[in-house]
Amino acid sequence: GSLGPAVSSTELRARFARALSDLYGTEVPAYTTLVRTCEEINAEVLRRLGPEAERLGSIGRVTAERHGAIRVGTAEEIAQVARVFGACGMHPVGFYDLREATPPIPVVSTAFRPVDRAELAANPFRVFTSVLVADDRRFFDADTQARLEEFLAARQLFPAELLDLADAAEAAGGLSEADAARFLELATAAFALSAEPVDRAWYDHLESISSVAADIGGVTSTHINHLTPRVLDIDELYRRMEAQGIAMIDRIQGPPGDTGRPDVLLRQTSFRALAEPRRFREVDGTVVTGELRVRFGEVEARGVALTPAGRALYDDQGLTAFPPTEAELHAQDLAYYVEDGDVLRPIVYEDFLPRSAAGIFASNLTSDGASDATQRAAARDATWLQDALGRPLHDPYALYDAERAAASR
Numbered sequence: 577g578s579l580g581p582a583v584s585s586t587e588l589r590a591r592f593a594r595a596l597s598d599l600y601g602t603e604v605p606a607y608t609t610l611v612r613t614c615e616e617i618n619a620e621v622l623r624r625l626g627p628e629a630e631r632l633g634s635i636g637r638v639t640a641e642r643h644g645a646i647r648v649g650t651a652e653e654i655a656q657v658a659r660v661f662g663a664c665g666m667h668p669v670g671f672y673d674l675r676e677a678t679p680p681i682p683v684v685s686t687a688f689r690p691v692d693r694a695e696l697a698a699n700p701f702r703v704f705t706s707v708l709v710a711d712d713r714r715f716f717d718a719d720t721q722a723r724l725e726e727f728l729a730a731r732q733l734f735p736a737e738l739l740d741l742a743d744a745a746e747a748a749g750g751l752s753e754a755d756a757a758r759f760l761e762l763a764t765a766a767f768a769l770s771a772e773p774v775d776r777a778w779y780d781h782l783e784s785i786s787s788v789a790a791d792i793g794g795v796t797s798t799h800i801n802h803l804t805p806r807v808l809d810i811d812e813l814y815r816r817m818e819a820q821g822i823a824m825i826d827r828i829q830g831p832p833g834d835t836g837r838p839d840v841l842l843r844q845t846s847f848r849a850l851a852e853p854r855r856f857r858e859v860d861g862t863v864v865t866g867e868l869r870v871r872f873g874e875v876e877a878r879g880v881a882l883t884p885a886g887r888a889l890y891d892d893q894g895l896t897a898f899p900p901t902e903a904e905l906h907a908q909d910l911a912y913y914v915e916d917g918d919v920l921r922p923i924v925y926e927d928f929l930p931r932s933a934a935g936i937f938a939s940n941l942t943s944d945g946a947s948d949a950t951q952r953a954a955a956r957d958a959t960w961l962q963d964a965l966g967r968p969l970h971d972p973y974a975l976y977d978a979e980r981a982a983a984s985r
């Protein structure tokens with residue numbers, strides 16, 4: 577038989593996550609402190625709990641685990657993102673409409689991630705990816721929409737060489753060593769913060785409407801907005817970051833941690849966006865160094881995935897309405913477990929929470945922005961996104977159901 581490519585898509589994903597983590601550490605030094613603190617705490621939890629600590633993922637998986645967030649401007653751009661992540665075995669899962677958040681954000685989003693359990697175990701890298709809705713009149717008047725579309729059409733986020741390598745990797749399930757090195761160099765560079773001057777007047781105009789719109793449509797490239805390690809005790813992480821003098825947002829988003837119930841879904845917190853030097857072109861044409869606060873550090877803790885019934889209960893009544901034991905969560909079909917003899921194995925939640933995402937967005941906005949609810953909304957739904965991506969958009973519940981069914985056969 578023939579050998580597969582030297583560097584499989586699984587290995588590309590692991591290397592890509594590592595390369596982005598190295599990049600982000602050089603760009604945002606507090607991120608390095610965050611990662612180090614997570615590693616300390618994870619080692620402590622492992623010592624304290626033993627095998628119990630690894631029920632929601634091996635220590636190898638959790639140590640390498642990152643999620644990123646990126647933001648792009650157009651259907652064409654998110655289709656290109658899908659090709660780059662597709663090369664790494666990351667597929668779009670879920671549809672999130674952040675225009676319904678408080679405050680509303682003019683984007684819709686998905687998450688690119690592995691979908692098979694074995695791939696998730698090998699490296700679960702996922703990227704929350706948002707695309708601007710420039711034709712939503714509640715945010716952008718006709719003139720701003722036209723200028724946004726012109727600005728976005730003129731930029732190229734990903735060089736053709738990168739997209740060609742991505743397509744080759746996706747078709748073959750990987751790349752040769754030399755092509756893999758080139759792919760990773762170009763892909764990582766595409767997400768680095770650019771030194772290209774920002775047009776001050778244009779950026780400020782967009783920022784008066786939405787800081788996220790300015791971060792997307794006010795600059796000629798994209799960048800990682802944040803990169804997030806996973807920790808096994810997020811309450812302890814929060815305390816330890818503050819003790820090191822890093823100001824965290826005022827709360828941990830998601831289910832409360834002190835109810836004595838099993839860990840469910842996703843808990844997240846972040847440190848506030850830091851001022852970073854950025855170059856600006858002023859109205860008179862001079863280029864000056866100023867600063868922007870858009871990028872931050874976030875940390876997550878993951879629990880068991882909830883079924884649609886469990887999720888409805890959580891959304892309506894919160895965690896305290898849940899029964900206190902895993903046996904009951906399973907018996908009432910509120911959460912996904914696999915029965916292994918008389919042991920229950922939780923299926924870890926691999927997705928995001930719109931309400932927490934909104935909280936993460938909001939905690940790092942400089943203002944609530946300006947939107948006018950009386951104006952016309954633009955139509956966006958999962959079908960729109962799937963068409964834009966030109967590939968299947970997976971339903972998270974279908975993936976959890978299939979995994980439970982396969983493991984129970």
Ligand code: OOG
Nearest residue numbers: 645704801932933936937
């Ligand atoms: C994405 C915010 C959502 C999360 O962890 O919920 C997110 C963004 O700020 O672009 O990353």
Ligand code: NI
Nearest residue numbers: 645804874936
């Ligand atoms: Ni995030």
